[in-house]
Amino acid sequence: MTMISQQKLCARLKSSVFSSGLFLVLSVLILGLLPACPALGQEVAESLLSVPAYQEPQGEEVREILIEGTQRIDDAAVVSYLTFGVGDMATSDKVKASLKELFATGLFVDINLAVQDGVLTVQVVENPIISSVSFEGMDMINQDDLEKEVQLKPRLVYTLPKVQKDVQRILDLYRRSGHFAATVDPQVVTLDQNRVDVVFKIVEGKHTGVRRIQFIGNNHFDDDILRGQIHTQESAWWKFFSSSDFYDPDRVSYDRELLRRFYLDQGYVDFRIVSSVAEMAPDKEDFFLTFTLEEGNRYKFGKISVESEIKGLEGQDLQPELLTLFDTWYNGGKIENTVAKLTAILGDRQYAFVNIVPETEKDKEQKIVDLTYRIKPGERVHIGRIDITGNTRTIDKVIRREILVAEGDPYSISKIKQSEQRIKDLGYFETVKITPAQGVQTDRSDVKVEVKEKATGDISLGAGFSSTDGVLGDFSIRERNFLGKGQDVRFGAMLSGNTKQLDFSFTEPYFLDRDLSAGIDLFHVRTDQQEESNYDEVTTGFSLRLGYPLSEALRQVVSYTLRRDKISDVSFTASRFVRDQEGESTSSFVSQELVYDKRNSRLEPTEG
Known part of the structure; x- marks a missing residue:
């Protein structure tokens, strides 16, 4: 190509490129002609470099926010959920985020956000x-x-x-x-x-029962024995007071665990449940429940040992405490009970957070299981803080005095359990739970006491009829936790044709903040004996009581009573004995009571 024709070509290309709307596309194509048209290439390159990079739209600046459609909800509350405000740029991302926040509140059924001329309008429709x-x-x-x-x-x-x-x-x-x-x-x-x-x-429809429970693969225990181990029962007409014959998938899951525990307690270490299938009967009224089992072999305990990783604690010292014995049938329940027993023993020795891991080694040929209780280290700990929560009425002191450990004492699991039972026996709380918690220091364990108050006041009304007294009525009011201080206050009244009685009692269970129960009883009785014995009697008096422990299970109560009796309006037909008693007399006496109580609970005992 001659110099003149080359110049003409470059001039035409230049005119076409810069006058065309396809500048960017043609520019790229023309880059291939740079050797022929260097001047054109330079201008194209400079033009390409001068094209600004793409930028996301910045949105519109918000100068004002208007809220429309609110009825109960304050406008300021709506604004607080927006992710941007006055002075911010209302980008699409911010608008989407604000919509998400507003819908997440659950307060609105419909929301619309719009920005125009710097005004952000939020239109809402509130949920009812x-x-x-x-x-x-x-x-x-x-x-x-x-x-x-x-x-x-x-x-x-x-x-x-x-x-x-x-x-x-x-x-x-x-x-x-x-x-x-x-x-x-x-x-x-x-x-x-x-x-x-x-x-x-x-x-509601009809309740869906369990028509039949059957087991597959149970070679050592028949169906009746296994049915007795689970909670789900077969439906029967006489079980109208029971709900255990209703089909419940959650109960069936628990039944699987009950079967597993039963077989482990009998020594079947390899036992497993292949499946538990519930099939609806053709009439759609009941289920057929089928458990498929693999029992496996029965094992005995082999070598049993205790190994301690705690310095100064010998595993052999705990060997006599084991409930699992050599050459006896393997029993998973006894292993769990042994772990609990060892944990309690070590807890009383201030090892509060020990971890006792039962390790088993199974010999399938000999059908024995060697068992090792491995005690992993936990530092000796002492009681840190004792925190009490949930006592909205009862003062802390009433609860703390039932706790057998104090801040700074060595940690004792048995004392913690006894303390929990003592608080329950007060009868002031619906639930009581004491749990340990790691303290600020590694050798300290905080104790958290959680209680839930319940009503402690009683009002009693009674009525009856007696052949001697005629119609009678009885009224009493009692508060067992007076003012939240644990004091017992009672007032009673009884009225009949011949007798009128008033009585009042007050008991302080911890007199002078010591384990001394002190109380006073006041009484006034007026009796009309004219019909039977031809006299009237009035008795007024009081008793003072003081109780204190002699031992953990033995308690002594000493009381002193002073009373004044007045016999009046004695008829001349009364007996000589009655006439001799006419007038006033004062008497006093001291009584003693010994109470021996070994129950593990005063309210719900299970042993003792």
Whole structure:
């Protein structure tokens, strides 16, 4: 190509490229002509470098925020959920994030965000408030149980997901009671002021029982024995007071564990449950439940030892405490009980956080299991803080004085358990739980005492009829935890045709903050004996009581009583003995009572 024609070509290309809307595309193609048109290539390159890089739109700056559609919710609350505010740029990402935050509150059924001329407008439609929650169609389950099960309550915000979750909760409740055919239809009644009533319409259906329970693979125990080990029972007409013959998948899962424990306690170490299958009967009224088992061989205990990794603690010293013995049938329950026993013993020796691991080595040929209780180190610990929670009425001192350990004492598991039982025996709490917690220092264990208060006051009203006294009435009021101080106060009154009686008693269980129970009893009795013995009698007096322990199980109570008796209006027909007693007399006496109590609980004893 001649110089003149080359120059003409370059000039034409230059004119075409820069005048065309396809500048970027053609520029790339023309780069291939750079050797022929160096001047054109240079201009194209400079033009390419001058093209700005792509940038995401920055959005519009927000100068004002308007909230529309709110009724109950404050505008400021809506603004607080936005991810940007006045002065920020309203990008699409921020708008999406704000929508997500607002919907997550569950307060709104619809939300719209729009920015125009610097004004961010937030339009919302609030979810309604629940006015009432009711149930229809239930016979097998009472309303109180349903109300406890559902989460929707009056004055809460209504949302469809909440309703759907409560429907599932109700269905689960019915299935646990054996009603697998139950259906729940939630209906919403719209009221004024953006309120709704929620009505759960329930069709219970017949309860689904267990027609037959059978086992496959049980060569050493027959079906009747295995049925006796599980909670699920076969349905029968006479079991109308029981719910154990209802099919419940959760109960079946627990039955699998019960079978596993039973076989392990009998020595069948290799036992496993292949499957547990529930099949609906053709009439859709009951289930057939089948457990498929692999029993395996029965094993005995071989060598049994205790190995301690704690310095100064010899495993041989604990050997006599073992419940598992050589050449006896393997028993998983005895292993668990031995671990618990050793843990308690070491806990009393201030090893609060030891870890006792039973290690087994199985010999399939000899059918024996060697067992080693390995005690892994845990530092000797002392009591750190003792924290008490849940006592909204009872003062701390009442609870602390029942705890047998104090801050700084060596940690003792047995004393902790005894303390828990002593607090339960007060009768002031519905639940009592004492748990250890790691303290600030590694050698300290905090003790957390959690209680839940219950009512401790009693009011009694009674009425009756007696051939001697006629109609009689009785009234008493008692507070066993007076002012939350653990004091026992009682007032009683009895009224009949011939007798009028008033009595009052007060007991301080820890007099002078010591283990001394002190109390006083006041009484006043007026008796009309004219019809039978021709006299009237009035008795007034008091008793003082003091009790103290002689030993852990033996307690002595000493009391002093002072009383004044007045016999008056003696008829001349009365006996000489009665006439001789006419007038006032004062008497006093001291009594003693010994109480021996070895029960493990005053309220719910199981031994002693």
